[in-house]
Amino acid sequence: xxxxxxxxxxxxxxxxxxxxxxxxxxxxxxxxxxxxxxxxxxxxxxxxxxxxxxxxxxxxxxxxxxxxxxxxxxxxxxxxxxxxxxxxxxxxxxxxxxxxxxxxxxxxxxxxxxxxxx
Numbered sequence: 285x286x287x288x289x290x291x292x293x294x295x296x297x298x299x300x301x302x303x304x305x306x307x308x309x310x311x312x313x314x315x316x317x318x319x320x321x322x323x324x325x326x327x328x329x330x331x332x333x334x335x336x337x338x339x340x341x342x343x344x345x346x347x348x349x350x351x352x353x354x355x356x357x358x359x360x361x362x363x364x365x366x367x368x369x370x371x372x373x374x375x376x377x378x379x380x381x382x383x384x385x386x387x388x389x390x391x392x393x394x395x396x397x398x399x400x401x402x
Contacts, residue, residue, distance in 0.1 A: 287346075289346060289398070290394035290395055290397070290398050291394065292389040292390070292392040292394055292395040293345060293346075293389070293390070293394070293395045293398050293399075295389055296345065296356070296385075296386045296389035296390050296395065297342055297345040297346065299382050299385055299386050299389070300338050300341050300342040300345065300356075300386060301338075301339070301342040302382065303335075303338045303363070303379075303382050303383070303386075304335045304336075304338035304339040304342060306378065306379075306382075307330075307331055307334050307335030307338065308331055308335050310331075311328065311330065311331035311335070315328075334363060334366065337359050337362075337363075338359065338363070341355060341356060341359050348398060348399060348401060349399060349401075350399060350400055352399055353390060353395075353396070353399035353400065356386070356390050357387060357390065357391075360383040360384075360386050360387045360390075361383075361387070363379065363383040364379075364380060364383045364384065367379040367380050367383075368380075
């Protein structure tokens with residue numbers, strides 16, 4: 285029998301997968317836009333780190349334990365910080381709102397009980 289995820293954890297996991305997909309789609313669009321080799325490399329590094337971290341986090345969020353909660357918070361805080369430090373603000377609203385929504389969802393009582401076992 286499978287363990288059922290609490291609603292906030294399920295929604296946070298969905299948002300994490302959406303963010304990973306958005307990063308990969310945004311990178312593909314930028315690469316198809318005809319950028320130089322140096323710019324293409326930077327886009328691939330950004331997609332690999334940000335999108336890759338979100339994807340791995342989405343795959344691990346169903347597990348229990350405080351390390352999963354800590355990594356979920358850390359990845360989202362780093363995503364917000366990277367968005368605030370980035371020069372391009374074209375998609376900043378989405379890249380700010382979704383990580384903040386995940387942080388709020390992960391810090392709700394049912395999610396904390398799921399991860400901390402309290």
